[in-house]
């Protein structure tokens with residue numbers, strides 16, 4: 001199958017799994033911002049995405065995407081090291097137009113995975129996992145009380161620092177990753193290259209700011225957030 | 238007015254692909270700065286021969302920037318810091334200063350094994366071209382130049398792609414040892430013209446398959462290649478190759 005056997009095919013796997021993850025992150029970032037304004041609304045989203053079959057299915061899909069992206073990152077990097085050979089240049093001079101992120105995608109990716117594990121431990125384990133195993137109050141709050149878990153996590157400055165490092169790595173990864181995936185798909189050229197590049201920076205910045213805003217807001221003034229109350233009924237379930 | 242400069246040259250010595258290799262260095266004195274880089278190496282070799290040492294091996298042919306044979310990695314940049322759009326043979330000593338140390342290395346990439354010193358085997362590129370970088374269309378007798386209409390923009394773009402001289406600087410600069418800038422330029426020069434379209438899908442598949450078979454890396458869009466290409470090829474070519482290849486595979 002050419003997807004696995006050709007270099008462009010393997011890049012396509014990287015590109016499509018990457019874009020899918022970007023779309024997920026975009027949704028997740030938007031969703032998080034709700035917590036700044038309304039505890040009720042945020043927790044309602046949490047219960048909507050609780051341990052329903054569709055949420056579990058989507059989570060499994062996400063896990064598969066991360067796994068595919070991760071495995072191919074290592075396959076590509078391994079093949080590329082081999083293609084490059086063992087002889088290092090004694091003197092190297094990096095041209096200005098080469099972005100730092102583009103040469104460090106694997107390292108950035110590894111930081112992202114470590115952050116992801118921390119994140120799963122802080123939230124998913126106490127929320128979806130707790131519900132699945134039938135101990136919804138395992139983490140000290142109700143499994144659907146995402147708001148309280150946010151408050152708890154970001155009351156700890158160590159977690160805030162780790163999350164900020166994580167988000168910075170993610171930002172760098174995305175500034176290169178987004179335009180790179182469209183380049184890989186072949187939907188780029190003299191004109192669109194610059195457009196995609198600007199879109200990458202703008203998109204990555206907006207998404208990361210959404211996450212950062214929540215982390216920092218809860219680190220600085222946890223008690224004055226989420227006060228808009230009342231039941232929100234987005235659609236009849 | 239030319240002025241003279243003196244400098245140290247550190248050059249790579251390696252006896253064949255298996256040898257570990259090492260740097261030798263030599264003091265160059267009073268070299269006029271309108272000497273070309275390759276002329277300077279000729280002077281180096283005469284001095285080495287006079288001293289009874291083995292001359293330094295490097296590749297070159299036309300010495301006028303069109304053949305793509307000269308291939309030296311100078312002070313960390315393939316072809317050195319020429320004005321972009323020029324090869325090693327078009328680099329002049331006026332780009333260096335008195336007292337500099339100039340380091341000369343071969344293209345280092347698994348796809349280009351060292352033959353000796355800074356001469357590397359780039360026949361992999363020929364094999365990629367042989368896999369599909371041509372047209373087999375029977376054109377018959379020459380026809381009127383206007384018989385096939387080609388928009389000026391396409392003709393210009395195809396010409397720009399065709400100006401790739403296969404020097405291999407793109408591979409030398411790439412941390413992934415990828416040959417995508419070369420292959421995409423050679424696919425593009427034909428894909429952009431009506432004469433190249435009938436075999437475009439076949440060509441893209443065959444050339445990419447050969448490139449992969451020869452062990453070149455997977456492009457991760459770092460753009461190191463276009464930054465050093467002496468013919469100013471761009472990664473727009475790579476996007477075009479990706480498009481041609483994916484389309485061809487999906488149509489199978």
Ligand code: HEM
Nearest residue numbers: 014015018019021022073105106109110177180181184457
């Ligand atoms: C939520 C997390 C992630 C998102 C949204 C994401 C997104 C992307 C995108 C869009 C690309 C560009 C694909 C392309 O160039 O065609 C990419 C490339 C890459 N990603 Fe990720 N990624 C994520 C996590 C990871 C992880 C966990 C790793 C693992 C170590 C990783 C390693 C890489 C590498 C090495 C590349 C470069 C490959 C290339 O340019 O061909 N990424 N990523």
Ligand code: SF4
Nearest residue numbers: 401403404405407466
């Ligand atoms: S694309 Fe540029 S750097 Fe690569 S072989 Fe052609 S001329 Fe040389």
Ligand code: FES
Nearest residue numbers: 300304305307326
């Ligand atoms: S020797 Fe022909 S291009 Fe330099």
